[in-house]
Amino acid sequence: AQSVAQPEDQVNVAEGNPLTVKCTYSVSGNPYLFWYVQYPNRGLQFLLKYITGDNLVKGSYGFEAEFNKSQTSFHLKKPSALVSDSALYFCAVRAPVAYSGAGSYQLTFGKGTKLSVIP
């Protein structure tokens, strides 16, 4: 079974500083990895995904994530944080292509990390 760990419940960063939100995963085979952001009382917005290819993935709103297979990590990063980036961030993994059984499209989410950017 696949799983996702977001070790930090909350991350605080000063506006203008770089930010990192950590994510590690456990899955057999090559994973599909996603980052989503959720604002209060809203659904999830897609930020970026890693399927294959370049380990550094660039996404929406200046965010990027680096896939590290040896460390089974997919940390979300941004060079300069904005106050408007304050939200709840979810990392998710989908079963690899070798798995073709029921639930092939299902996403498994981490518990989420609350990011607070301080003015």
Added chain:
Amino acid sequence: GAVVSQHPSRVICKSGTSVKIECRSLDFQATTMFWYRQFPKQSLMLMATSNEGSKATYEQGVEKDKFLINHASLTLSTLTVTSAHPEDSSFYICSATPGTGRTDTQYFGPGTRLTVL
């Protein structure tokens, strides 16, 4: 592109009544739609996966007779919470994928806040 809507955004109902939540993909055809439930300060828990024209697949522990899912068209899925009770109060979120490949992104609706009195 890839917009998913949900209706209603909020609903308050009395215990014992049924509530229907709609999920629509506005600018793409969604072969597969998912329904999630999110408790306060917790992650999303997948309830069921629905494919257009076929019965939904429910996750373990989710009562299929209580949470009725219909995916009658490629742009609409509905979740009906039957005989709702206060413990069903939650934030329900749907997502949809074009389903043209397993690398497709799931696009999420804005969610529906259900409060059962």
